[in-house]
Amino acid sequence: MARPITFEIQKQTPGSLARAGVLRTPHGDVETPAYVAVGTKATVKGIQPGQYKELGIDLLIANTYHLYLSGLDQIEAAGGVANFMGTNMPTMTDSGGFQVFSLGEGFGKKLSKFLPEEAAREEGVAVYDEELATSHGKLAVVDEDGVSFTSHHDGTLHRFTPERSIEIQHKLGADIIFVFDECTAPTADHAYQKEAMERTHRWADRSLKAHRQNITANAKQGIYGIVQGGRYEDLRIESAKTLAAMDFDGYGIGGSFSKHDILGILDKVNGELPKDKPRHLLGIGEPEDIFIGVEAGIDTFDCVLPTRNGRTGGVYSVDGKYQITSAVYRDDQRPLDPECGCLVCKRHTRAYIHHLFRTKEMAGLVLASMHNLYFLTHLVKDIRASLLNDTFQEFRDTFLKRYGKVQN
Amino acid sequence: MARPITFEIQKQTPGSLARAGVLRTPHGDVETPAYVAVGTKATVKGIQPGQYKELGIDLLIANTYHLYLSGLDQIEAAGGVANFMGTNMPTMTDSGGFQVFSLGEGFGKKLSKFLPEEAAREEGVAVYDEELATSHGKLAVVDEDGVSFTSHHDGTLHRFTPERSIEIQHKLGADIIFVFDECTAPTADHAYQKEAMERTHRWADRSLKAHRQNITANAKQGIYGIVQGGRYEDLRIESAKTLAAMDFDGYGIGGSFSKHDILGILDKVNGELPKDKPRHLLGIGEPEDIFIGVEAGIDTFDCVLPTRNGRTGGVYSVDGKYQITSAVYRDDQRPLDPECGCLVCKRHTRAYIHHLFRTKEMAGLVLASMHNLYFLTHLVKDIRASLLNDTFQEFRDTFLKRYGKVQN
Numbered sequence: 001m002a003r004p005i006t007f008e009i010q011k012q013t014p015g016s017l018a019r020a021g022v023l024r025t026p027h028g029d030v031e032t033p034a035y036v037a038v039g040t041k042a043t044v045k046g047i048q049p050g051q052y053k054e055l056g057i058d059l060l061i062a063n064t065y066h067l068y069l070s071g072l073d074q075i076e077a078a079g080g081v082a083n084f085m086g087t088n089m090p091t092m093t094d095s096g097g098f099q100v101f102s103l104g105e106g107f108g109k110k111l112s113k114f115l116p117e118e119a120a121r122e123e124g125v126a127v128y129d130e131e132l133a134t135s136h137g138k139l140a141v142v143d144e145d146g147v148s149f150t151s152h153h154d155g156t157l158h159r160f161t162p163e164r165s166i167e168i169q170h171k172l173g174a175d176i177i178f179v180f181d182e183c184t185a186p187t188a189d190h191a192y193q194k195e196a197m198e199r200t201h202r203w204a205d206r207s208l209k210a211h212r213q214n215i216t217a218n219a220k221q222g223i224y225g226i227v228q229g230g231r232y233e234d235l236r237i238e239s240a241k242t243l244a245a246m247d248f249d250g251y252g253i254g255g256s257f258s259k260h261d262i263l264g265i266l267d268k269v270n271g272e273l274p275k276d277k278p279r280h281l282l283g284i285g286e287p288e289d290i291f292i293g294v295e296a297g298i299d300t301f302d303c304v305l306p307t308r309n310g311r312t313g314g315v316y317s318v319d320g321k322y323q324i325t326s327a328v329y330r331d332d333q334r335p336l337d338p339e340c341g342c343l344v345c346k347r348h349t350r351a352y353i354h355h356l357f358r359t360k361e362m363a364g365l366v367l368a369s370m371h372n373l374y375f376l377t378h379l380v381k382d383i384r385a386s387l388l389n390d391t392f393q394e395f396r397d398t399f400l401k402r403y404g405k406v407q408n
Numbered sequence: 409m410a411r412p413i414t415f416e417i418q419k420q421t422p423g424s425l426a427r428a429g430v431l432r433t434p435h436g437d438v439e440t441p442a443y444v445a446v447g448t449k450a451t452v453k454g455i456q457p458g459q460y461k462e463l464g465i466d467l468l469i470a471n472t473y474h475l476y477l478s479g480l481d482q483i484e485a486a487g488g489v490a491n492f493m494g495t496n497m498p499t500m501t502d503s504g505g506f507q508v509f510s511l512g513e514g515f516g517k518k519l520s521k522f523l524p525e526e527a528a529r530e531e532g533v534a535v536y537d538e539e540l541a542t543s544h545g546k547l548a549v550v551d552e553d554g555v556s557f558t559s560h561h562d563g564t565l566h567r568f569t570p571e572r573s574i575e576i577q578h579k580l581g582a583d584i585i586f587v588f589d590e591c592t593a594p595t596a597d598h599a600y601q602k603e604a605m606e607r608t609h610r611w612a613d614r615s616l617k618a619h620r621q622n623i624t625a626n627a628k629q630g631i632y633g634i635v636q637g638g639r640y641e642d643l644r645i646e647s648a649k650t651l652a653a654m655d656f657d658g659y660g661i662g663g664s665f666s667k668h669d670i671l672g673i674l675d676k677v678n679g680e681l682p683k684d685k686p687r688h689l690l691g692i693g694e695p696e697d698i699f700i701g702v703e704a705g706i707d708t709f710d711c712v713l714p715t716r717n718g719r720t721g722g723v724y725s726v727d728g729k730y731q732i733t734s735a736v737y738r739d740d741q742r743p744l745d746p747e748c749g750c751l752v753c754k755r756h757t758r759a760y761i762h763h764l765f766r767t768k769e770m771a772g773l774v775l776a777s778m779h780n781l782y783f784l785t786h787l788v789k790d791i792r793a794s795l796l797n798d799t800f801q802e803f804r805d806t807f808l809k810r811y812g813k814v815q816n
């Protein structure tokens with residue numbers, strides 16, 4: 001039987017892992033490389049689902065942990081997360097592993113080291129605490145079978161196993177689901193990382209079996225494995241090899257709290273993964289990272305930064321990222337990015353967006369988020385075009401040279 | 409020379425003040441009766457200016473007090489408030505009288521009796537305090553020439569006179585501007601209301617002269633007088649007669665902190681105003697009030713309720729207003745209003761909007777506000793159609809009978 005998720009490489013860059021392709025899903029095709037919008041709670045923060053397409057969003061990733069806690073039944077009743085949002089677009093759900101370990105464990109305490117404290121609070125991710133991070137098992141207790149954790153909302157006790165995560169993801173009904181994995185603390189040592197990785201591999205196998213044996217779901221949804229191993233190159237490579245031997249529809253690279261742990265070894269990890277399967281980089285996606293990822297063979301990226309930056313006045317432009325809240329933009333009659341074709345840049349000036357932020361008007365957050373999303377989806381579309389034209393290196397060098405010239 | 413603002417009555421209902429017409433402005437025609445969206449700080453809260461037209465918004469009213477304090481220069485540089493917002497739509501600016509008296513006087517204290525405390529804070533209007541309201545002159549000191557007041561932002565001292573308000577409104581460049589008026593406290597007695605009203609009439613005359621003598625502005629902007637007199641019928645009628653004798657392009661009825669003071673005597677007030685001039689009811693516009701207003705000869709209405717309700721989960725529907733945050737909508741697969749043609753109702757279910765509110769997602773506020781704006785602009789468009797068809801009474805009775813059936 002034909003798989004619901006297939007991947008076709010349209011252009012392989014000679015002597016490089018970089019490629020352009022098309023990811024086919026039951027809800028439509030996604031040309032890759034592609035930027036995946038983050039819709040944690042079945043909404044890209046502040047954006048009308050009716051405008052996703054106009055913003056260049058071809059694929060969205062929602063969150064199993066958050067949607068499980070907020071209520072699965074009405075999403076299942078709506079026919080899955082895409083329908084629930086009022087769209088018919090391709091979607092992914094991540095397995096909830098990251099959130100169970102960061103929110104569950106950190107509930108009421110401190111966990112994530114790399115999110116600024118305010119951003120962490122906003123995303124519901126607790127802030128990193130050295131002591132807590134190294135003493136696993138306070139509010140998320142891991143055992144061979146799964147994880148027991150407390151809700152970051154109300155402290156109620158819940159349990160995820162690989163089978164339970166897959167069952168929930170079947171109800172959420174996204175085109176692509178992810179295996180349930182253990183996300184280790186960034187300070188965990190090699191011994192613990194290895195132990196956790198090996199357990200994650202056993203969970204990957206269980207997730208895969210739980211998915212394949214549900215014939216209905218298996219006919220409609222594809223499943224991705226997740227490469228783990230923290231910041232250790234040997235473990236990452238071992239993880240990639242182990243997962244490559246399993247029959248997944250694609251692969252996620254993730255589970256690190258710091259992008260610096262993974263970007264430098266991405267090509268080695270991807271070199272171990274099956275060439276003909278799509279590769280997704282979880283939670284990383286600043287412009288400079290995307291170029292590294294594409295060159296290392298990544299096909300899709302998700303990252304909350306376009307909307308998180310947008311809500312705090314951070315704006316992307318061809319000349320670098322800047323704060324629209326700065327007084328220098330008070331009378332600036334240019335669009336947010338003079339070379340952007342988005343509906344915000346076609347209509348509005350920096351002076352107006354600055355005014356909206358200064359007067360604390362919600363439309364400012366919305367417009368800045370919309371522009372940022374368009375900027376990133378179209379940067380990746382331009383990267384794709386450069387791969388098809390064999391001009392990737394040139395495009396990258398030109399873009400990054402100019403992008404480095406930050407305005408303020 | 410032709411006036412920039414003209415009004416044509418297309419249909420006068422026999423034996424009634426109700427009429428359908430067209431208000432012609434330099435930025436385009438507005439068919440009346442019309443609902444005017446409130447864009448206090450040059451933005452309808454939470455709504456993209458690019459979507460105003462799609463929501464049925466044909467005219468917007470911005471606020472002189474707020475835009476003066478947030479910075480006039482960049483609005484003037486952009487060519488006026490419509491351009492500043494990235495639109496080319498017809499706009500009005502109110503004179504700032506209401507805000508000077510409510511915010512100025514109430515700075516750091518309490519003033520407005522009729523706004524719920526939270527709503528008042530959100531709008532920057534202070535909450536009513538009996539003692540302060542009856543002892544004028546604490547933070548807004550009125551004299552024959554104008555008003556000195558303190559900014560509600562930072563306590564800095566400012567002064568508005570009729571001439572200054574008109575000068576600011578010339579810079580804001582709206583198609584329709586309003587005279588500067590004194591808004592009395594709702595508890596002011598007849599003697600004070602009369603004194604304030606007579607001063608307001610002298611200010612109306614000065615505002616009118618200040619406008620007409622600026623040849624450039626006078627060629628591009630029309631000016632409306634404002635009927636005052638608080639809750640006293642004799643004063644309201646006297647005010648209407650006095651202003652009717654002045655050469656305004658239209659008339660606002662306003663200045664009351666309570667709609668109950670004015671709705672009952674609206675027909676008598678309008679009966680004194682010139683038949684061939686447009687009439688705007690300031691700050692009032694629940695569905696039931698709009699029917700009363702139209703029947704009493706009002707042509708345009710502005711009201712913050714569609715967006716204020718939208719932000720707190722209050723939703724308009726043909727079956728009455730309800731709270732989408734109520735648990736009964738958790739699994740409701742119907743649109744917000746089953747008979748609404750707006751882009752929110754065409755795409756989204758109550759269950760989804762409920763989910764967005766429950767998970768505190770900004771898109772919920774945006775979508776509910778959009779629907780409410782569409783609901784009210786289209787209610788008034790339907791009223792207009794009923795006037796043109798001679799079916800107003802029937803339409804009103806049918807609508808209000810069903811609208812009374814509130815759902816929860």
